[in-house]
Amino acid sequence: MMSHGFKSSKQDxxxxxxxxxxxxxxxxxxxxxxxxxxxxxxxxxxxxxxDNILRIHHTDGYGIEFNAVDALxxxxxxxxxxxxxxxxxxQESRADSEHSKEVVRPYDWTYTTDYRGTLIGExxxxxxxxxxxxxxMEKLKAREQIMFFDDVLLFEDELHDHGxxxxxxxxxxxxxxxxxxxxxxLRVDGVLIRINDTRLYHENVPAxxxxxxxxxxxxxxxxxxxxxxxxxxxxxxxxxxxxxxx
Numbered sequence: 641m642m643s644h645g646f647k648s649s650k651q652d653x654x655x656x657x658x659x660x661x662x663x664x665x666x667x668x669x670x671x672x673x674x675x676x677x678x679x680x681x682x683x684x685x686x687x688x689x690x691d692n693i694l695r696i697h698h699t700d701g702y703g704i705e706f707n708a709v710d711a712l713x714x715x716x717x718x719x720x721x722x723x724x725x726x727x728x729x730x731q732e733s734r735a736d737s738e739h740s741k742e743v744v745r746p747y748d749w750t751y752t753t754d755y756r757g758t759l760i761g762e763x764x765x766x767x768x769x770x771x772x773x774x775x776x777m778e779k780l781k782a783r784e785q786i787m788f789f790d791d792v793l794l795f796e797d798e799l800h801d802h803g804x805x806x807x808x809x810x811x812x813x814x815x816x817x818x819x820x821x822x823x824x825x826l827r828v829d830g831v832l833i834r835i836n837d838t839r840l841y842h843e844n845v846p847a848x849x850x851x852x853x854x855x856x857x858x859x860x861x862x863x864x865x866x867x868x869x870x871x872x873x874x875x876x877x878x879x880x881x882x883x884x885x886x
Contacts, residue, residue, distance in 0.1 A: 655787065
C-alpha cells in the first residue's frame with residue numbers, strides 16, 4: 641500500500657475576495673468508517689481521508705468545496721460497473737471485513753464517481769449552467785508566478801491488489817487567475833484505465849491592470865469581430881506611345 645507520510649496541515653490563502661482552504665488529515669478513524677459504511681450501505685475505500693477538504697469561498701458567502709464523503713455518494717450502483725474476474729474475489733474479501741457487516745446494496749467495487757464538487761453557501765449559491773465556452777489552455781501555459789498550490793487526496797483503494805482507485809484535487813493560484821483540477825483515476829490491472837476530470841478556472845483581474853491597455857486587453861470578452869481586407873487600386877502602366885511627346 642502506498643505510504644503517505646503524514647502530517648496534518650491546514651492552509652488558508654486569501655486573494656482578492658476569495659479564500660482557499662486546504663486541510664489534510666490522517667485517515668478516518670475505524671469507528672467513523674464503520675458508522676459511515678453502515679450509513680452508505682457499502683464498504684468504504686481502504687484509505688478514506690474523511691476530514692480532507694479543499695474549499696474555495698467568496699466573501700459574499702458562496703463557494704465550492706471538495707470532500708471524500710460527497711465524492712463517495714456519487715459512486716454508482718453497478719450500472720456501469722467493471723465486470724472482471726477479480727471483482728467477485730475482491731467483494732468476497734471485503735464482505736468479511738469488520739466494516740461491512742451491515743452492507744446490503746450492490747455497489748461499484750471500483751468506486752468510480754462522477755463527483756464534480758459540492759456547492760456551498762447559505763442564501764446565495766453559485767448557479768450551474770451548461771456552456772459552450774472552454775477554458776483557454778494557452779493562458780494556463782503562460783509562465784506566471786504561482787502564489788499558492790496544494791494537492792489534497794480524498795480517498796484511495798488498491799482494489800485487493802488488482803489496481804488502484806483514487807480521487808484527488810489540486811489547485812494553483814496565479815496573480816490573474818486560479819485553476820483547479822479534480823481527478824478520479826482508476827486502473828484495473830490488465831483491464832482498463834479510466835479518468836474522470838473536472839477543471840475549474842476563474843480569472844481574477846487585479847485592479848492594477850485596469851490602467852494598462854496592453855495587459856487588460858487579454859482579459860476582455862470579445863464582443864465583435866470584423867474582418868476586412870484593403871485592395872489597392874490597379875493602375876495600368878502607360879505605353880511608350882502614350883508617353884511620347886506631341
